[in-house]
Amino acid sequence: MIKRSHIRQFLAVVDAGSFTRAAQQIRVTQPALSTGIADLERLVGAPLFIRNRRQIRLTEAGGRFLPIARDLERNFRAADGFGRAEESDKPVLKLGTIRSVPGAFFQNVTALLARDFGLEISENSDSELRAAVHGGRLHMAIVPLRSGEHEPHVTPLYEEPIVMFVAADHPLAGQGEVAPEDLAPETMIARRACEFLDATSRFFTRHRVRPRFALRSDSDDRCLRMVAAGVGITTAPASLAIDGIVPLKVSGYDFRRELGLLIDPAWRTQPDMEQRIARALPAIQRAAADWQEARVDG
Template identity: 65%
Template sequence: MIKRHHIRQFLGVADAGSFVQAAARLHITQPSLSAGIAELERLVGTRLFVRNRRLVRLTEAGGAFLPIARDLERGFRAADSFGRGSTPDWPTLRLGAIRTVAPGLLRAVIAPLRDAYGVELVEGSDQELRVLLAGGRIAAALTLLRPGEHGATVHGLWEEPYRMFVPAGHPLTRAGTVAPEDLASAIMIARRACEVLDDTSRFFTAAGVRPRFALRSDSDERCMAMVAAGLGITTAPLSLAVAGTVPIDVAGYTFRRRVGLLCDPGFGHDLIARGLLPVIAAGVRGEGAVAD
């Protein structure tokens, strides 16, 4: 018979992605945890985890069992608190988000979810979040959607271009569309978190432009603030514009991105059932983004 400690141990490993970390969080020894997971796998009749030295991830069966386990744990917690006041089950949603989402757009996505779930936000790159999602360690990721990526677990929210941003009052703001060569003498700011950073570098290199850099930073907020201060110019998604910066068009620089939610099947179904997608989409439009 499956018992609560089986469920807690399964969720501990799924969320931590490691037997060592899960054992520490559960305050049990690693051999005890391994034995508990092995017993659970025997009871359900299939392997739930793929184990190797570097990573522990869910099998296909483990991914299917994950929403069941979360529902069971919620039920156990509700039973524990029955008759003596309830305490919120936190978090009920672990949501990943790429670091380059503008604050207003992130707020538009989070606000409806926060009202429906206890949300824990996990930051990462697109690749990092996809690994976490595949391993069952987050329920959804607000991230870049790839060409042709569709389906019941994929929900596009907005699409936007990347632009070159210059300080307000910069001579290039009056030039209309500029050629890449017009930026040869410009001082640049490198957004290290930019998803098209390598593509941008190749674009300008092919045009013979090898700029100097005044700043290389992981902080989009700092990069855009320094553009506004006149330290240099940078490329960024249109939604990252701040006061004191102006987007300009560069001939041939046509990169775009599509952002949306990638969900595990259980959360994707719940998102639709609760009617939250239209609310999120309305919030995104209210921030001025072009709905996908």
């Protein structure tokens, strides 16, 4: 008999494109995942994946099974939400977010959503959140939008620059603009949650700047506090500024990000969801506009 675990494992491999990443995402060992997929292939009577060292691809049978699996997972989620909705009178909303969403803004968003939904919140990377929404494991996620990404299932929130932060008493803090080469003697702090980490590295490499790193951390708060302490400098979205640090204009460093809500279209069309979402989204967009005016470009 096909179990829900089989469906979750199958969709995880499809969305992650790798047995290793899929195992990490659903928190099982890779041997257990391989065993589960082999069991599913035995039950459906056909190989579902073509495996080689470079990539994992669906077979023809796997392609036919994929929409069935997605429908099954959505129905499983609907059944889960049905039981919880009876207990709380609110349907469950599985909300994902990248780690670099400012805490105060995320508080505003979740407070508005909590009026109509019971929330289950998770943090992950942009790619993993998108895969989870696409695979039906999340209903909604706050992610950085890609260029031109304004489809009906996407709700833009706010846009902001990515800036270089230095301590307020740093010798460069009083200068209006500096060249990338001026940062060559500086010690850097790497925010591992930064969406522009690779782009920033390429930017400084082009200018032959190869700084020493004092810290690499998943914690934005720790990184920014180390900047305030004078340990090093870092790049971050403008809205993450804290006391004791100031933005420094670097010539040619002009990255920006736009955050938005990515919504599972199938979940959105479930009974009663559209009405609840229609109440929440305008309020969230107003909160985002107020946030941008007060904190980002103000």
